[in-house]
Amino acid sequence: MAKKTRGKGEGSLTQDSRGYWRVRIELPADRDGNRRRKEIRRKSKAEAIAEMRELKKELAKTGDLATSSVKLEDWSETWLKERAKKLAPNTISGYRVAFRDYINPKFGSKKLDKLTPGHVRELHDLILETPKDKALRELSDPPEGTELLSSTYALLVHNTLSGALKMAVRDGIIGRNVCELVDKPTKRHTVEEVLTFDEGVKLLKYLTTHKDGPLWATYLLTGARRGEIIGLEIDRVREDHLDLSWQIQRIKDIKQAPQDYEYRHLENRLYLVRPKSKAGWRTPPLVPELAELLRRQIGGRTEGLVFQRDGRPWDPADASIEWKTILKEAGVNEKVKLHGARHTAVGLLYELGVGEATIMQIVGHSTVSVTRRYGQAGNKRAMQDAMKKLSGALSGKAIEPPANQKQN
Template sequence: MVGLMRGRGEGSVYQRAQDGMWCAAIELPPHNGKRRKKIVTSKSKAVVLKKLAEIRRELERTGDLPTASQSLESWLTYWLDKVAAKRVRPSTLYTYRRQLEKQVIPVLGKVRLDKLTAAHIRRLHDHMNDAGLSSTYALTTHRLLSKALTDAVREGRVGRNVATLVDAPKLGRSDGEALTVDEAITVLDYARASLESDAYDPAPVLWATYLLTGIRRSELLALEWDRVTDVIDLSWQLQRIKDMDGTFEARHLTGKLYLTRPKSKSGWRIIPLVDPLKSMLEAHRRRSPSNPYGLVFARADGQPIEPSRASAAWKTWYTDVGLTDKHVPLHFLRHTAVDLLYAAGVDDDVKIEIVGHSNRSMTQAYKTKGNRPRLTDAMERFSAMLEKKETDHA
């Protein structure tokens, strides 16, 4: 080492004898009584001075700094286990982990946090685009990584979140389409016809219920008979959870299937049950075999219907019956329900309460480009509109 070569305000700056590299050191808060220093190096003295100024500002802002930069993979693993796990539900954490492990870590995992740049983020975008992933998935992955990097900044691991320096992936065209009124009526016709048979097939009535209520997939598959009276009580949802840590209120059904509480207050709601759905569910109950969970919709063997299997079954069903040539994911029956509520002239605040959105803009986004009496009136107008259309159609 060629002595300490300090200029005014430069601090501990020196040049190493063995390689001529310029170094700058700054004292950090001690850990377990041990002294700690942050050291940065460069071939240029001017660059080292700039780095020293940056870490001084960061130390003043955060109160501490890591002595060595960790890889992005190391940080994301820590973030999932120690940060995200305390914020989100187990099912959400499982989704986070899969997205990061499948997309981010293979592409950028070995990059050091302090070396991560906007170019790296663009590389991730290109990777997802080349893999043919949906624009929605690419956008959620970008936002997830940005969230993890925001926490890295808060903890003083890095000075800035480079994900914010890059435009997030833009959403492409919709990943699906809603049903038309005539197609919705056809679904109801199949549901009624299925109830005339003694053979148990929950699918047609399941689809009709989605359509006539706008209930989410996980909510309807969790519905129990003791929560169906003159109203439908949507206070649980069915989820497949890999690791249940006891953080959230849940009821175990079987295997990895649990009933959990809705993630928001707006999701926990009660909606009136009116005809024709009321009569359909009564007929469905009479011919349904019992199941140990008291579920309204279950497989023929009494086991719960897994959400992913319900989505796959819907696609197979509407293709087999020739309902439409469009791509209509199961979730888009919810979009159809919102469309029909609009067509029935239901007020915005009532639509919000029926479908469980948190605000008006969310409900408007679902449209394809209260109190109990008002809710009941809305459901009756909604159903009556379909009944009239069906009569006209006939």
């Protein structure tokens, strides 16, 4: 039986049958209300007392103490499994890559309570010094001018590690999240290339003769996201609006999807997925010009995807590549990404005098205005009028180019 001894200021000490001194310190209960204690073992009573005093100082400072030593690589799997219950598969896949390729190779063997702010800064440096081209990563001295991973990606990796450590703190495994003691990498701000008014008119004119013209014109005339248009189904083309409540995504491992994740399989790794929040279910207006384009595209079909490539769904990556080809053929700015069509629509709506609240409702930006009901008649009329302005302007019907876009 353990021999229990108490001395002034020593706290709780027990000496086991092997002669080791064991210290126990009461800690705050875990999130389920269960009792927690910090326990250490030392060879001598003096060492145990000294360690106990240090732990009490740390407890007073941070409010908690680590109760066990867990390797980061082991904890990462626990965290990923927990997060996979709530997040989309592609989001979890990104977190998994961050741990697999960067965090765990560098620090996976370390105990959670041994991580320091210095380790986090080392991780930042590692990312920012890694070539973007995987073929160059094995070189000890990559060629001058090699493109490196961005600060935006370094921020993603930082947030991944921080999320895992945050759960460890919450579960009482560690007393602090060292990521919170380090400045985050600064996210790179890039200026999105957009089409000018004249380029938009030129592109729309070119699309009238292109076999896939209706697809690309729909992006310009709705400000929709890439997956929303290639994922548009015939039964969601309504009389006066489009129902964009589903979109195409390429998903590597659908088995990672949480239980409440809504999806429908198309082929291979392509799925129709629905935004988890109804705030993401957008209904942009269907103006007459666009309605006519879609009617011609659909023809006599009654079901399936509106836009197909040789009878099959468009892969999102292929759509982005083909968009670049379209811009080149039309003789407009080839640097504009497919997402830039969305920014182009927003910019032109601003220039045509459309109010900010209406624009936000049309494109579904995350602002207070998107919480308003799309079903309100006033909002519907405002969105219809706005998109008629845009469609008329790009079609050259009765609306002059904005003053700042006119040729001198």
